[in-house]
Amino acid sequence: MLTSGGCPKNMLSIKDALEALEGRWKLLILFSLTSGPKRFKQIAKDVIGITDKTLSKELKCLEANQLVKRTVHDTFPPTVEYAITSHGLSLEKVIEELHYWGLAHRKEIIGK
Amino acid sequence: MLTSGGCPKNMLSIKDALEALEGRWKLLILFSLTSGPKRFKQIAKDVIGITDKTLSKELKCLEANQLVKRTVHDTFPPTVEYAITSHGLSLEKVIEELHYWGLAHRKEIIGK
Numbered sequence: 001m002l003t004s005g006g007c008p009k010n011m012l013s014i015k016d017a018l019e020a021l022e023g024r025w026k027l028l029i030l031f032s033l034t035s036g037p038k039r040f041k042q043i044a045k046d047v048i049g050i051t052d053k054t055l056s057k058e059l060k061c062l063e064a065n066q067l068v069k070r071t072v073h074d075t076f077p078p079t080v081e082y083a084i085t086s087h088g089l090s091l092e093k094v095i096e097e098l099h100y101w102g103l104a105h106r107k108e109i110i111g112k
Numbered sequence: 113m114l115t116s117g118g119c120p121k122n123m124l125s126i127k128d129a130l131e132a133l134e135g136r137w138k139l140l141i142l143f144s145l146t147s148g149p150k151r152f153k154q155i156a157k158d159v160i161g162i163t164d165k166t167l168s169k170e171l172k173c174l175e176a177n178q179l180v181k182r183t184v185h186d187t188f189p190p191t192v193e194y195a196i197t198s199h200g201l202s203l204e205k206v207i208e209e210l211h212y213w214g215l216a217h218r219k220e221i222i223g224k
Contacts, residue, residue, distance in 0.1 A: 011216030018136040066221055094213050097206040102125030109178055
């Protein structure tokens with residue numbers, strides 16, 4: 001079992017992951033993009049509670065970590081679309097486990 | 113597949129989880145406690161880079177979410193110990209998936 005021992009080597013990889021995904025928004029933005037590429041305003045609508053300023057900052061950060069790809073389309077006026085990368089999609093299991101745990105947490109703690 | 117569709121109902125449970133685990137420290141603190149109950153200073157030593165002030169704040173937050181239990185032992189002087197709860201241990205799979213993803217992320221992005 002991974003979690004028996006608190007091994008420092010495992011701690012490093014968990015730390016790497018948490019630093020890349022820090023905050024309450026990044027995984028929600030990625031989750032919104034799993035249904036397909038989206039415009040800024042569409043993501044803002046999906047991720048309830050996020051401000052435009054925060055979304056803009058988080059998208060830049062996700063792009064720097066190669067989790068999201070920003071594409072400018074040569075339309076008139078130009079349109080910008082964000083898509084999840086294959087590296088972003090590799091977070092699927094993390095998102096899935098968070099979903100299950102979030103369900104249990106609501107039942108156990110928030111629901112009380 | 114959970115991540116096909118960005119379903120709003122799934123979004124809520126992921127949001128619940130991310131709010132309870134917000135920041136880069138909580139899961140690392142819990143991971144440190146998986147090897148057994150610890151004193152404050154022992155956790156501070158395990159979780160490299162955390163300040164005493166942040167650790168103190170995070171432990172209170174983890175206690176409020178019933179992920180950590182604080183016990184005061186009637187010794188002289190009194191000693192305080194922190195232990196992971198069964199609800200905290202239910203994060204094992206989340207931590208495990210973050211560990212695997214962190215390994216891949218270091219290889220793919222940080223290592224470049």
